Amino acid sequence: MPAVSFQSISKTYRTPKGVFRALNDVSLDIEEGEFFGLLGPNGAGKTTMISILAGLARADSGKVLVQGSDVQADYAQARRKLGIVPQELVFDPFFNVREALRFQSGYFGVRNNDAWIDELLHSLGLTDKADANMRQLSGGMKRRVLVAQALVHKPPIIVLDEPTAGVDVELRQTLWHFIAKLNKQGHTVLLTTHYLEEAEALCSRVAMLKQGEVVKLSSMSDLLKSASANVLQFKTNSPLPEHLRTAARVTGRIVQMPAHDAGDIERYLSALREAGVVIEDMEIRRADLEDVFLNVMGEARGQVKAQATAQSGSVA
Amino acid sequence: MRGWQTLFYKEVLRFWKVSFQTVAAPVLTAVLYLLVFGHVLEGRVLVYDRISYTAFLIPGLVMMSVLQNAFANSSSSIVQSKIMGSMVFILLTPLSHWAWFTAYVGSSVLRGLLVGLGVFIVTLFFAVPEFAAPVWILVFVVLGAALLGTLGVIAGLWADKFDQMAAFQNFLIMPMTFLSGVFYSIQSLPPFWQTVSHLNPFFYMIDGFRYGFFGQSDVSPWVSLAIVGGAWLAVSALAVHLLRTGYKIRH
Numbered sequence: 001m002p003a004v005s006f007q008s009i010s011k012t013y014r015t016p017k018g019v020f021r022a023l024n025d026v027s028l029d030i031e032e033g034e035f036f037g038l039l040g041p042n043g044a045g046k047t048t049m050i051s052i053l054a055g056l057a058r059a060d061s062g063k064v065l066v067q068g069s070d071v072q073a074d075y076a077q078a079r080r081k082l083g084i085v086p087q088e089l090v091f092d093p094f095f096n097v098r099e100a101l102r103f104q105s106g107y108f109g110v111r112n113n114d115a116w117i118d119e120l121l122h123s124l125g126l127t128d129k130a131d132a133n134m135r136q137l138s139g140g141m142k143r144r145v146l147v148a149q150a151l152v153h154k155p156p157i158i159v160l161d162e163p164t165a166g167v168d169v170e171l172r173q174t175l176w177h178f179i180a181k182l183n184k185q186g187h188t189v190l191l192t193t194h195y196l197e198e199a200e201a202l203c204s205r206v207a208m209l210k211q212g213e214v215v216k217l218s219s220m221s222d223l224l225k226s227a228s229a230n231v232l233q234f235k236t237n238s239p240l241p242e243h244l245r246t247a248a249r250v251t252g253r254i255v256q257m258p259a260h261d262a263g264d265i266e267r268y269l270s271a272l273r274e275a276g277v278v279i280e281d282m283e284i285r286r287a288d289l290e291d292v293f294l295n296v297m298g299e300a301r302g303q304v305k306a307q308a309t310a311q312s313g314s315v316a
Numbered sequence: 317m318r319g320w321q322t323l324f325y326k327e328v329l330r331f332w333k334v335s336f337q338t339v340a341a342p343v344l345t346a347v348l349y350l351l352v353f354g355h356v357l358e359g360r361v362l363v364y365d366r367i368s369y370t371a372f373l374i375p376g377l378v379m380m381s382v383l384q385n386a387f388a389n390s391s392s393s394i395v396q397s398k399i400m401g402s403m404v405f406i407l408l409t410p411l412s413h414w415a416w417f418t419a420y421v422g423s424s425v426l427r428g429l430l431v432g433l434g435v436f437i438v439t440l441f442f443a444v445p446e447f448a449a450p451v452w453i454l455v456f457v458v459l460g461a462a463l464l465g466t467l468g469v470i471a472g473l474w475a476d477k478f479d480q481m482a483a484f485q486n487f488l489i490m491p492m493t494f495l496s497g498v499f500y501s502i503q504s505l506p507p508f509w510q511t512v513s514h515l516n517p518f519f520y521m522i523d524g525f526r527y528g529f530f531g532q533s534d535v536s537p538w539v540s541l542a543i544v545g546g547a548w549l550a551v552s553a554l555a556v557h558l559l560r561t562g563y564k565i566r567h
Contacts, residue, residue, distance in 0.1 A: 013567070056407055057567040076410035084408050090401035094330050100405075106322025107409035149405060 001068050002029040003157050003188040004053065008062035011048055011212075022048040024212040025062070030190055035183045037199040037220075038192040039293060040209035046192040047087060049209075050161045053190075054084045066157065080108060083155035085146050087162045091134040097121070097145055098130045101152050108153035120148040123178055140171040147175065157188045164195060176202060200224075200289040208296050216296045223292055231291055232257045232265050234282040241275040244268065249294060258291060259284070320415035323406065327423035331389055338385070338427060343434035346381045350374070350439055353499060363501050364532050370443040374436070375453075375526045376498035381435045382457055383521065386428030386464040387471070387489055390420045394472025395481045403565060413559035417469070417552070424465025425458060432457060448531030455541065456525035463521070463548040464489075469555045473563050492518045502534050517547045 011023040023045045030036045038046050051057035053064050055075050063070055069077035092100060098117065105113040121127045124144040129137060137145065143163065150158065158179065164172045180202060183189045193199050199206060199220075206223065208216040216223070235253045249256045259265050265284065272279060331338040354370040363372040397403040406416070447453070467489075475481040496518035502510050513519050514535075524540030527533035533540070557563075 051567070054408055055566065056404065058562075076412070079408060079410045082408075086401075086404050086408075088401050088404075090404055092397070092402040092405065093400070094333055095326075099329075103322055103326045104405060104409075106325075107319050107406065107411055109319045109410075 001032075002065075003032045003034070003067060004028075004030040004190065005065040006049065006053075006062070007064070009049070009052060009059045009064065010061045011045075011052065011057065011059050022212050023052075023059070026209075026212070026214055027062075028207055028214060028217065030188060032188055033183070033186055035180075035189045035202055035204050036191065037203035037206035038190065038209065039196070039199055039206055040192075041297065043211075044209040045212040046209055047161055048212075050084070050087075050159055050190075050192065053159065054082065055079060080153065081155055082157050082159060083150035083153070084159045085150045085161060085163050087165070089139055089142050089146070091137075091142055091145065093133070093135045096131050096133050097126060097137070097148075100134060100145060101148055104149045105152045110153050113152065116154065117148075117152065120151055124148055125174060140167055143167055143171065144175070147178075151182075156186075157190065158182060159190045161192050162194065163191070164193065164198065172198075196289040196293055208293065210297055215299075220289075224287070224289065226292070229261075229287060230259045230265075231285050231287050232259050232268055232282070233285060234279040236277055236279045238275075238277040240277065241271055244271055256291075258287065258295070319409065319411045320418050323411060323415060323419035324422050327389075327393060327419055328426055330393060331423070331427050338389070339430050339434060342381050342385050342431045343438060346377045346435040347438050349377055350442060354442060364530065367445075367530060368443060371445045372501070372526075372530075373499065374439045374443060374445050375529045376522055377439065378432045378436045379457065379460060379522045379525045380493050380498045382428040382432035382461050383464045383493055383518065384489065385431040386424040386461040387468040387485070389424040389427040390465050390468030391472040391475070391481060391484070392468075393423075394420065394469060395475045395478065398472070398476075398565065399478070407565060413556055416559050417466075417556050420469050421462055421465040421552075421555075424468055425461040428461035428465065429457065432461075445529045446531070447529060449528045449537075451528070452524060452537050453528030456521055456528060456537075456544065459541075459544050459548060460521040460525065463517075463544060463551060466548065466551045466555050470551065470558060473555075473558050473565065476564070492516055496522050497534070498522055517543060520544050 006026055006028040009023050009026045010021075013020045013022055026045070026049065038049065040046050048057065052059045053066070053071060055071050055078070058072065063072070065071070066078040066081050069081065071078045095103070098121075101117045101120070102113070105111075105117065118127075121130055124147060126141065126144055126148065129141055134142065134145065147160075147163070160179070163175060167175070176198070179189060179191075191199070191203065203220055205219045206216075207214050218226070233254065233256045236255060237253065240248055240250070240255065244257070247257055257268055259268065350370065350373060353373060357369045359369075361369040363369065394403075397406070471481060471484045475484060495513065496516050497513060502513045502519065502523075505513065520535070520540035520543045523533045523535055524537045524544065527537040527540070
């Protein structure tokens with residue numbers, strides 16, 4: 001039985017600007033013990049998927065099972081198995097850290113949980129903040145409390161929605177170390193993130209979402225293998241010749257070009273020389289998740305658009 | 317503790333931590349009313365031909381404080397946690413809509429009763445009313461607090477912004493409380509306004525409550541009980557329905 005099973009989930013939001021199809025018939029299984037990444041640009045539907053899983057939103061059609069429990073029909077069972085770290089940095093200003101954790105524990109019906117709460121506080125470096133009011137904590141500290149709140153009832157499945165957005169490097173390290181440890185102990189982890197290097201380092205399998213559809217579902221190693229193996233990277237001040245511009249990814253002065261083999265690289269370099277483009281700091285590196293991601297998103301662009309117009313033309 | 321008990325305890329602690337604002341301040345407000353109206357009208361008005369105006373005013377003021385604070389408690393807690401986003405911590409739990417209902421209404425009743433008791437104790441320095449039928453006093457104070465606590469749940473779920481909440485409070489709750497006979501016996505009103513007052517459910521709460529003190533009221537306490545009880549059941553059914561369907565809190 002999968003840890004989490006999304007079955008033909010569709011979700012449409014009505015906004016003042018019109019109807020927005022957030023998810024379009026998404027099916028996805030996450031197996032027990034996986035470290036699963038949900039990737040995609042803003043508005044791709046990642047948070048909508050998490051919200052439906054968490055019971056914060058209802059799917060228009062399809063269902064979601066958490067270790068076999070339906071998140072709607074059997075919501076109490078499903079929610080006991082989930083530990084969800086919300087994306088927004090929210091807190092209850094009336095209470096201190098320990099109170100917040102005790103309450104969260106109590107809502108799940110877990111009594112006398114102080115030993116585990118102390119352990120969580122220790123693991124997340126919050127011990128000396130236990131009696132501080134939530135308002136007095138820095139953003140990073142509040143984020144740690146959110147993680148502790150999600151884990152206070154010892155859920156087998158941990159869901160993190162953009163947990164490291166706006167978090168400093170040190171906390172990011174602490175957090176990943178801790179989550180990786182929990183994963184090794186057998187917890188299933190579902191992660192959405194913008195930081196592709198993070199996903200590359202941690203996730204064993206990823207799904208890429210675009211405009212409410214899964215455009216790629218693959219193990220991390222297969223995904224990296226499937227990418228054009230290398231990238232030619234250099235800096236320049238000159239504009240690129242027309243025929244190179246379509247293949248290139250340009251970030252300020254930095255230009256990156258996917259290359260399958262040495263022949264590609266030779267062709268690029270000679271074209272640049274002919275056009276009189278002066279290049280600096282040239283290197284050839286292996287493709288990473290970011291390259292794959294941009295590649296997949298680029299391919300999906302044509303495909304999704306075609307489907308959308310075919311459906312109804314109502315996609316906002 | 318069971319889940320709903322934790323939520324109830326959290327809600328009680330929420331207002332208790334700021335009790336200066338949530339309990340002491342409303343007590344002071346009520347006492348000011350008593351001082352001003354009591355001073356102006358004492359000796360000029362006898363209600364039911366035998367009760368001094370100050371003594372008559374006390375149960376009304378107690379009830380008004382109970383109702384307003386019971387409403388303020390659930391409504392402000394819900395709208396605040398919605399706007400701050402901290403409601404997500406409760407939304408993620410296995411707590412049922414019954415647990416939510418019990419905890420929010422229960423804590424509102426408790427705050428209403430605490431404020432009411434505070435007002436009552438302070439006003440005893442000015443006049444001591446009778447206690448003709450104490451059971452009615454308890455029945456109406458608890459039922460009135462529950463009704464307003466439940467209305468607070470509905471208003472809190474409905475309001476998206478603090479000013480919508482304030483509108484609900486200022487344009488609905490306040491006029492209905494003020495015009496329910498807190499400061500006067502409706503028998504002193506012209507017949508038309510007596511009829512209008514009979515359409516206000518708040519009138520029955522205060523009238524029934526006052527019966528418990530003086531053994532005398534504008535309508536029979538049984539009629540008041542039926543109307544207030546019926547209103548509470550109807551409002552509760554709506555509140556539970558909204559919580560079950562996640563009205564404005566689950567998309």
